[in-house]
Amino acid sequence: MVEARLTVTIPTGLHLRPISVLCSRSIDFQSSISIRIGNKTVNAKSVLGVLSAGVKNGDEIELICDGPDEEEALEVLSNMIRNGLGDEFIKR
Numbered sequence: 001m002v003e004a005r006l007t008v009t010i011p012t013g014l015h016l017r018p019i020s021v022l023c024s025r026s027i028d029f030q031s032s033i034s035i036r037i038g039n040k041t042v043n044a045k046s047v048l049g050v051l052s053a054g055v056k057n058g059d060e061i062e063l064i065c066d067g068p069d070e071e072e073a074l075e076v077l078s079n080m081i082r083n084g085l086g087d088e089f090i091k092r
């Protein structure tokens with residue numbers, strides 16, 4: 001199991017569009033992938049699960065990957081989150 005702490009820098013937080021991007025890419029990995037915010041842990045492969053976490057701009061999350069391709073999943077998904085998950089409204 002590997003994990004990374006990340007700060008969400010999407011001004012509107014994790015809403016449907018960036019969540020869809022994250023979940024679509026997460027499904028490509030065999031590993032189980034979770035997001036923890038506070039005491040809540042959700043399945044990163046589930047749009048509704050991630051949406052229910054209510055992640056806002058500035059929130060710190062933990063990305064947790066466990067399985068045969070966990071290292072690659074952590075690297076790819078962490079970079080995607082750091083880069084705003086394709087949300088064109090991101091301000092750098």
